[in-house]
Amino acid sequence: MNPGADLVVPALLLSAGLFAIGVVGVFLRRNVITVFMCVELMLNAVNLAFIAFSRWRGTLDGQLLVFFVLTVAAAEAAVGLAIIIAAQRNRDTLDLDAFNILKW
Amino acid sequence: MAKLLSIDVLPFLALFLPLGGFLVLSLFEPGIRRDREERGAALLACGTVIISFLCLLWTALHVDEAARSLADFRVQWRLPPRASPYLPYQPWIGLDWIDVSGVHVPFALLLDRLSSIMTLVVTGIGSLIHVYSIGYMAHDEDRVRYFSYLNLFTFFMLLLVMAGNLPVMFIGWEGVGLCSYLLIGFWYKKKSAADAGKKAFIVNRIGDAGLILGMIAAFYSFGTFDTFALTEGANALQPEKWGEFGPMTVAGLLLFVGACGKSAQIPLHVWLPDAMEGPTPVSALIHAATMVTAGVYMVARLGPLYAHSETAITVVAVVGTVTALMAATIALVQTDIKRVLAYSTVSQLGYMFLACGVGAFGVGVFHLFTHAFFKALLFLGSGSVIHAMSGEQDMRKMGGLWRKIPWTFGTFVVGTLAIAGIPPLAGFFSKDAILGSALEEGHQVLFAVGLLTAALTAFYMARLLFLTFFGPFRGGHEAEHHLHESPWVMLAPLIVLAVGSVGAGLLPVPDMLAVVFRLPPAEGHHPAWLPIVATLVAVLGIAAAYWLFLMLPDLAARVGARLRPIGRVLEEKYYFDRAYDAFARGVVVEGSRKVLWQGLDASLIDGAVNGLGRFTAGFARAARVVQTGLVRAYALLILGGAVTVLGYLLWAR
Helix, strand or coil: CCCCHHHHHHHHHHHHHHHHHHHHHHHHCCEHHHHHHHHHHHHHHHHHHHHHHHHHHCCCHHHHHHHHHHHHHHHHHHHHHHHHHHHHHHHCCCEHHHCCCCCC | CCCCCCCCCHHHHHHHHHHHHHHHHHHHHHHCCCHHHHHHHHHHHHHHHHHHHHHHHHHHHHHHHHCCCHHHHHHHCCCCCCCCCCCCECCCCCCEEEEECCEEEECCECECHHHHHHHHHHHHHHHHHHHHHHHHCCCCCCHHHHHHHHHHHHHHHHHHHHECEHHHHHHHHHHHHHHHHHHHCCCCCCHHHHHHHHHHHHHHHHHHHHHHHHHHHHHHHHCCCEHHHHHHHHHHCCCECCCCCCHHHHHHHHHHHHHHHHCCCCCCCCHHHHHHHCCHHHHHHHHHHCHHHHHHHHHHHCHHHHHCEHHHHHHHHHHHHHHHHHHHHHHHHCCEHHHHHHHHHHHHHHHHHHHHHCCCHHHHHHHHHHHHHHHHHHHHHHHHHHHHCCCCCEHHHCCCHHHCCHHHHHHHHHHHHHHHCCCCCHHHHHHHHHHHHHHHCCCHHHHHHHHHHHHHHHHHHHHHHHHHHCCCCCCCHHHHHHCCCCCHHHHHHHHHHHHHHHHHHHCCHHHHHHHHHCCCCCCCCCCCHHHHHHHHHHHHHHHHHHHHHHHCHHHHHHHHHHCHHHHHHHHCHHHHHHHHHHHHHHHHHHHHHHHHHHHHHHHHHHHHHHHHHHHHHHHHHHHHHHCCCCHHHHHHHHHHHHHHHHHHHHHHC
């Protein structure tokens, strides 16, 4: 029996729950910062799933991908927060529905 | 090294010298401005054609020796052995030109008695007309261009008659058509000249379409383009009866369409009278003596093909006869001296086709040969008259010219008598031979129409002569003062041609050519009364014209008034031009406008293109509602897409 098997199911359930919370947050919340945090939450949910699978299968592939995700998330946090500050300065609001000019 | 004076060298020299002359003249034309240089250019053009003539004369005298052995030929073309008394000399038969999957066309020439006679006519008459042009075009500032075209024409015409197969002949055929166009429209600043050139070109295209189809039909049936092999193939087949559309009938009829276009036979004759807009020597060379006879030459060249198809040869005979009669009647009422001659040419070409149509190809070529002399003479004579009249072409403004221009008058009389068929001039012999052949073959109707045409020919030519040279001068005082005889450089060719018009009939052309056509010799003899009747008819025609136009001009006017309705039809040239004009305006232009443009192009093609555009725009208008600009809406779509794909991967498979 694989030593990590006992933890896989709870870890995946937790990951799915976190991801669902993130998705719901992204779609329902209007504040850009909250939405942003929900996106981070989804990323980390995926990270957790990677770790769980990695442990279950006894390989390092999943952990490797986690490092990639972390790096991307860090870059995203830097750029994203900068954009949020710029948006606040330009539009005096962080309500997502105010940003609707991304169309024809 | 090949001897210079051999049949392997001289025909090619003769063929390419005029082309060289054209290249030199057209390349240096922009630089030739001084009078002395222009005269040099004219002499160069004349020189190439004269040398060409001498080369071909030598060739013609040795062409019989050069014929290759019968066995060689039959082996080469895989033909069944058959006794053929005569073979053409075919140089360059191995020189590949087109060799594509079974279609093998060498750039071959064919030299036999028939093509030799034609080349001699082309370069012989051509030389005289080149020389005449020196005088006639002396005051034209564009004469270097004129002579370069004339040289180019000579090259293409030689290529046409010396061609050993139909595609090579076609190059010459189109080339002379091009030169005809260029020279009719030589004075292109005159709108009527430019229009006439276009008309000639377009009408000839119609004929050429038939020619191309005929070539294809001939190749399809016989598997070769070689003219000699085609005639051999035709001789090996059973004759096709009337109404039987076998290979020879189809090919013959289609090729005859081309001949009709080039030789101005009804219904494609309309371009030739208009072609008189060109300089008069051009009318003499291209539109009387040489190019327009190309159709007759082609029919004669493929003689056995026609002789073996009753349908094709009957069509040739009927078209020729009808053309001869109709053109002769139109010539009765023309007032422009050159137009009378133009219709006369159409009529005489019809005569040649009549001869070919009764199976007497040699006789047709005989008339071609004699006609080249006297018609070139008449055209050059009319050119001399026009020269004397300072450009006036209306016979109603001439009269009494014989005292002022005696040399022109003298040669013109010879030409008129020759074409009228007065013995012992050239026209008598060839016309007599044609009528005799028609009678011999049992075509009484064709014979009767031919005899009537002969009478009309004598009548309108005498009318032309009397109106121009006799009676009082009807032009203005200024014009009368201006009258002058042409320079010697123009008179000398007239005199040479007059001598030819007297003597050409003595050459036994039909007998010389009998071996070329390889047809069974005509049986029976012409009835003894025929020459007498033919002469009598010609004399009657001349006498009637003399009586009407010199003795009793009042009567002529009264008769003219009485026959007004007929005269109107003749003046309208049997409404051919009007019918074609109505067709072009009504069917072609209006059809293009209403059906092709407004119907097809505007609604169908534009409709399809614009409809596609409108559909795309409409679809986009509906689809852009999806784009709200809200990031969350896009994210929702992405989520939906991801869920769909995932669901498909997990369950649907």
